[in-house]
Amino acid sequence: MYPGRFAYHLPDSLHEAVGNLERGGGDARVLAGGQSLIRLMRFRYESPSHLVDLRNLGLSGIDEFGGRLRIGATTTDAFLETSPTIGNNYPLIADVARVIADPLVRNLATIGGSAAYAHPSGDWGPALMAARATFTAVGPGGQRSIPADQFFVGSFCTALGAAEILTGIELSGLSNGGGAYMKLHRKIGDFATVGVAVQLTVDADGKVSDCGIGMSGVALSYVRASKAEEYLVGRTLDRDSLRRGSGIASEETHPVKDARGSAIYKREMVKVLCRHALETAAQRAGVELED
Numbered sequence: 001m002y003p004g005r006f007a008y009h010l011p012d013s014l015h016e017a018v019g020n021l022e023r024g025g026g027d028a029r030v031l032a033g034g035q036s037l038i039r040l041m042r043f044r045y046e047s048p049s050h051l052v053d054l055r056n057l058g059l060s061g062i063d064e065f066g067g068r069l070r071i072g073a074t075t076t077d078a079f080l081e082t083s084p085t086i087g088n089n090y091p092l093i094a095d096v097a098r099v100i101a102d103p104l105v106r107n108l109a110t111i112g113g114s115a116a117y118a119h120p121s122g123d124w125g126p127a128l129m130a131a132r133a134t135f136t137a138v139g140p141g142g143q144r145s146i147p148a149d150q151f152f153v154g155s156f157c158t159a160l161g162a163a164e165i166l167t168g169i170e171l172s173g174l175s176n177g178g179g180a181y182m183k184l185h186r187k188i189g190d191f192a193t194v195g196v197a198v199q200l201t202v203d204a205d206g207k208v209s210d211c212g213i214g215m216s217g218v219a220l221s222y223v224r225a226s227k228a229e230e231y232l233v234g235r236t237l238d239r240d241s242l243r244r245g246s247g248i249a250s251e252e253t254h255p256v257k258d259a260r261g262s263a264i265y266k267r268e269m270v271k272v273l274c275r276h277a278l279e280t281a282a283q284r285a286g287v288e289l290e291d
């Protein structure tokens, strides 16, 4: 099916882009990679009257400064998948970038588009929660920063206002520890049946000083396993504590039965994936786990 009629805008500045969005009222949409939005428009699930294309706004690329990593909102998954900086220093981000969809989608889909779309089985959401990302956005009221816990509001729902544009994502402390993302999917190109992201920091005594765990496909929106995080912080990691932490994370989920599996199956898979993600993150943080 063809999309409905819309006015197309290709602004050269954020100011102009926000103006375009305001002019469309609640009926204007930002266009990033178009991999989700254009499909929704072709099925007429979405029929925006204005489309505001972000491609000329210079929001792509990565920047490292003062121990922080900033990823521009329109940075594609393919860029992140192939970036030596990401591959060498940010394993959590690299893990996610290579398992999203398929190479054709990854060439166009953007990290900001994925975050703004907030598909409950999406891959970036849990990783950005685990990494305690901060989202920067620009709208009619100026610029603001939104922590990940507040950014993801629910299924396909974020804290962004109708005329707000996500401009970038900031991450700190990732290069000090270890991160990992594990995804169970039925086939290449499918959304996660279950996805678990872990970011760990371990102090000089070998104890966990910080731990973030985000999960996908396990509820109507992303879930942060805050009780499992609490259990793991301050502990020396061994196989037993990792197994126990994964069990706690699994208890924090509220999966629903769908074509990808039953609720019980998904909960069991969280235990397995979380343990693997914790083990990999721990090893990447320099922890040697005894058998």
Ligand SMILES: Cc1cc2nc3c(=O)[nH]c(=O)nc-3n(C[C@H](O)[C@H](O)[C@H](O)COP(=O)(O)OP(=O)(O)OC[C@H]3O[C@@H](n4cnc5c(N)ncnc54)[C@H](O)[C@@H]3O)c2cc1C
Pocket: 029, 030, 031, 032, 033, 034, 035, 036, 037, 038, 039, 054, 073, 074, 099, 100, 101, 102, 105, 108, 109, 110, 111, 112, 113, 114, 115, 116, 117, 119, 121, 122, 123, 124, 160, 164, 165, 166, 167, 189, 190, 191, 192
């Ligand atoms: C075949 C296929 C398989 C897929 N598999 C996976 C998968 O395995 N895992 C996964 O996580 N995703 C998957 N996706 C989703 C894919 O990653 C999406 O394209 C992505 O979620 C949206 O990114 P985009 O840049 O294409 O955004 P768009 O489609 O352009 O936009 C999506 C939504 O976000 C809004 N938006 C986009 N950018 C911004 C911004 N900067 N500020 C404010 N609002 C914005 C748009 O208005 C729109 O509502 C798949 C998609 C396809 C087509």
